[in-house]
Amino acid sequence: MEPLFSPALHRQRHQFVIDFVKRNKPRKVVDLGCAECTLLGKLRWFQREIDLLVGVDIDGTKVKKKMHALAPMATDYLQPSYEQLCVELYQGSVTQKDARLRGFDLVTSIELIEHLTLDDVECFSEVVFGYMNPVDVIISTPNSEFNPFLPGLSGFRHSDHKFEWTRAEFKTWAQTVCLKFGYEVEFTGVGAAPPGQQESVGFCSQIGVFHRLEGNMLRCDNAEDVFAYTLLYSINYPSLRDNNLLRRVLVCEVLCWTENLKSRWAMKTTCDEALCGIEGGKEECLSERCMEVEEEQTVCGAEMREPMGPCEKDLSKDQENDYSKLQRCESVPLEVLWSHCPKVSALCGSLDNLRRILTDDPDVNLSQDGNAVLLQYDEQDLGEKEEQDDLQDSGYRLRTASNEKKMTAFMRKRQTKRCLLCRKVKFNTWHSMKKEKKKDDALNHAEHENVKTEH
Incomplete structure (x- = not known):
């Protein structure tokens, strides 16, 4: 049986982020819900674009399982670049604020929000768009309209999903966030529908790319710094600045x-x-x-x-x-x-x-x-x-x-x-x-x- 998607859907989601990084060259990137650091492992190769690469996940066991794979390789020591990449991994909830994650250029949340309750989604929105206030945000989530095309699926795609939105529901939430926090959003996705069905059902994974509007700067500058996350791993890559x-x-x-x-x-x-x-x-x-x-x-x-x-x-x-x-x-x-x-x-x-x-x-x-x-x-x-x-x-x-x-x-x-x-x-x-x-x-x-x- 031929695979439904080629490349695999998770690879397409990661490639979407990689292509965005190549075009926009963000200096500080954080991946919320990094799990086993698969996306971070791909982004670390962009040392000329990224200075600080951070991952956050509530499951510290998953992070610890793969975190040492992000360590510099022998070639990084033998042929260091002038730019210095710093990698940091934290255990914590995306519904909690942490001052170390403020002022980033890019925040990614790949297939994360569907694992939160709707009340937690509101907290997530406040933390990411209101407190962290990054320049760009990439959020992907399952498109429930595509589910009938997935063989053998009944109910949600994962037992831990609390909801799965239609395109209209995702659009309503995203536009509400933009009006409240000063962003604009464009919608796209990965995992194309069968021929002739794209317009009616959309992508398998729907993606919202949020851009901060001009004049919308960091809020709560006078607020007390909060450090809610636990640092699990930190490594500085070799650099010729040393x-x-x-x-x-x-x-x-x-x-x-x-x-x-x-x-x-x-x-x-x-x-x-x-x-x-x-x-x-x-x-x-x-x-x-x-x-x-x-x-x-x-x-x-x-x-x-x-x-x-x-x-x-x-x-x-x-x-x-x-x-x-x-x-x-x-x-x-x-x-x-x-x-x-x-x-x-x-x-x-x-x-x-x-x-x-x-x-x-x-x-x-x-x-x-x-x-x-x-x-x-x-x-x-x-x-x-x-x-x-x-x-x-x-x-x-x-x-x-x-x-x-x-x-x-x-x-x-x-x-x-x-x-x-x-x-x-x-x-x-x-x-x-x-x-x-x-x-x-x-x-x-x-x-x-x-x-x-x-x-």
Whole structure:
């Protein structure tokens, strides 16, 4: 049997809200009757539009069941946005006032009011439109005129429904609310009727979209603040507005790009030496490098020609006394990172800021003049270099199929190591940032509880 609605009706209701958010970009959104936070879980992806996302439900057990699914993901720590999203979940009744829910841009109430008694609907209207006074309100409720088209249905659609309105009844209530509280409303819905029946029965779920009229501002400004709801969950998403997080993300980007550039420079040098060491290889080497310049983009998205070099001039006195250490260090100029890596330049704003941030970070080794990032060869790097030299010094300069195969395997091994190193850097950064965020969130939760106790 084919489904009556495709997509499912609850998905269509949620998509209606999502489309509204995309068009109107509300900064503060609250979902009344959030239950297991399904709609909130979809809205949290709109971090560029939403600053504060709140859910309220009278059943705290349902909220607690799924609330941790709203926590930031690893990608939110590795690639944080500049805007900061805060998610808060409360247990409470929509017929009670709470000052923390005043002044929102959007209030959603999806299939909620039919679970209230008619007296409670009046309280709901007073709380939402009179006290909370949001810019926009989206309310959906079942359309009883559509019920005959639902197979096997007798009575209401759910055992907990206290009523189910016709389109006329919903319209009468909505227009009364608008006249009393200074709103205007437009009617629509989701779940289309069978062909030829739309005009006579309407949508399966009827929706009223309320817009606050100009001049209708927050009322009861002098009223005493009321905190009737219980805070169940609060989380701040990572944001580049946090200076500590900004520094960590920038350092992570710098370390990853420098390691990547180091690998590419080493691979280029190895390939050039291998090609130039055989008969006719020099001309082929030059030809291939010309093609690379024309066709290949570097990891930073721009052409790079010899971005790195040995750091002999930047070594400390101890290193100068040990010539072997000269061979263990290479440098990446900050100007290269700044000019060719858009994300690095966007994060720090200026070359001076980049230098200042990296100077204070213990994970980054700068040259003495502060103009380059120094990269030390580890033991595996040196082992690979010796392996490369052994290949070239033991007769492998002859161009054979076997030789090319071994050289390709060597390059793949080297690139794989670099990729794993970059992933390790990012994971360590994410792990440390997540630990700090947990501490901050615990402090914020304690502050919320103190405020509630005081009031």
